[in-house]
Amino acid sequence: MAISNTKTILVDLGGTFMDYECGKLNKKQCFTQLASEYHVEVAELETTIANLRQTITYDKEMTSTFKKIKELGARIFLVSNISKEDYAAFQNLWDTDFWSIFDGVFTSSALSTTGAVPHLTFFVDGRPDNVLSALSFGIKGTFDTSGLYRTLTNFIGDPIERGLAFLRQQGGKFPTSTQYGETMEENMVLLLMLEVLDDKSLVNIDVPPRYWNFFIGTHQFTTPVFPPDLDIMTLSLCIRPPDMKTIHSILDEMRDCVDEDG
Template identity: 50%
Template sequence: MVLSNAVKPRSTTILVDLGGIFMHPQVENKLEARDSTLSLRRIMSTSVWMSYECGRLSEQECFAKLAEEYHFQASDLAEMILKLRKTITYDQAVASSFKEVKRTGTRIFLVSNISKEDYAALRESWDDDFWSIFDGVFTSSALGVRKPSLRFYRHVLRVTRAVPHQTFFVDDRPENVLAALSVGMRGTFETAKLYSTLTNFIGDPVARGLAFLRRQKGVFPTTTQHNETIAENYAPLLILEVSLVNLKCPPRLWNFFSGDPKYTSDTYPEDLDTTSLGLLTIPLDPAIVHSILDEMHDYIDEDGNVQAYFDHSRPRVDAVISLNVLTLFHKYGRSHELPGTMEWIYSILLNRAYINGTRYYPNAEWFLYYMTRLLGVSSDLTLKERFEPPLRTRVAERVGANGDAFCLGMRVLACNYLGIENHPDRQKLVDMQLEDGGWEASCMYLFPGAKREVGNRGTSSAFAVKALEDWAER
């Protein structure tokens, strides 16, 4: 082991393997045995080679034992290993990524199953620029034990004084990563997006997310899965509710589209959903709001449920829209005027009718998150006593379920409101953060007729930041 002096515990530590990460040796090279050929990979997986990597056998003893057991010439193996040592190079791009990580003050230690002879050859042939990446090196030959033995990990944690849950382990072998996770570390064997993974581990997700949102200066385009842009108001209103965005407020009713309508008729009516969100986010004079609530009464169907549009020729009912409108009525003390909608929403909650999403909203989290908004806005104690217990149960059921970034943001926000611990989804949300600090444009709502899925990076990012920020403040 090589370790810098006066090691002090820091907030984050990375332990990284050598083979499969920094170097990619040709282990499929073949040796001629008595009746067949034998790959170097197979040789390196034998108990004899493992004893060699732990320093229990010399190089000569190892080669001789393997030659005897597998019926090849020991000199052939020695020649193959010598050639490998002379030609092996390290991955410059991967090394550069770890240098960037090191500049943040994160400690990085190399942890490798390697013989003392192979390690000595690498130290001699690779430049100091590579070795300067590491605050220390732990090898199986120096410790006398190999990964995935738990003794290896516990020794490294003890000597480096690293805190397991603040330590990230990188190795190309799943069994080695599993062992690291079992002692409390985090880790991965997926190397395709390694720099992004490490950045998410060492960075502050909230600070990075806020920086992304500020760089956009309030401009967050909404796009379909085909990268078609839509000028609309709903996503900006959602962003404004939890963060910052540039938005022009209409004098009275809101329309989903802020520009030309797409995937629908050329003339698109104002709708109760966007209007409710707009009035909840940017309040108008109460007299105007009450006049709008009066008008909404003209768009209640025979079941007592509110319609989606201020247009009788478009009779549409959507549970999430109804819940949004109900929230507006609660905010202005008029919830008693929508008893049919209230009962329908309650039955949807009890019977999990929201589980597959709705006509316009594709996942369960829309309904559950909007339900927490209703409870947060309402001053009706009877409503809270009735709705909160089943809502708590339903939200807890969703912990750990599949979901994209926007979905997880809403789920974590709902859990935060209800005081439900949800570390798994919070961690998944952190892991989804992109290198620029934002999150991907997840599917938010649907244009069912045109088969369009609509997302917005700003909305996903704003909800993720708010969810993580609220969680940290709990």
């Protein structure tokens, strides 16, 4: 329905329409009462609502996100204060690709029916006040649907397993990026990962015969010749130590670097 055809705007903040959504009034009673309150014809009101209903669709990107989340083992419920008549209409209007996502649909907010535990439940709604109500009951939630997949997987996933899975996906390479999007390969981050995780399968690292350099391959953002530094040499001796003779000889060299300033 084009906006230019709209002649009347009805604002019903609760009252009659809320009673309709709660099931206290049926469709005929609701429309008759609204027509009387706002001095419009019942038939005109019914036609307007029917036309508006046909224009309502669902967010396909969001449903795609919910499908991925469901594959991870989560249960997904649809909760709405919609009337049973409108719910029936949307069941016919929207395809099974939408409705098959949900483990249950509730036309009134009855959380106990789902068997959901509040602190293990996540609530998604476009209105901040609705999300705030959910939070007051100990439920997690958001009204920001941008990046929803990441938000939900952060909630339901094991952070350690997800972190390790991310590291494995990198194929052993962990380039460092500058604020301008430039990347460089360096040994420091690989040695730090080995120190913390103690998993050699996560990194591809070449052990030099004696001296470690911060950079892997070509030096960037510095002089053409970049010498080994004490920081990375110390770390390498702890994480990937050579034989004891080599260790002591390197420590002797490091001692020679000490002067009165440190």
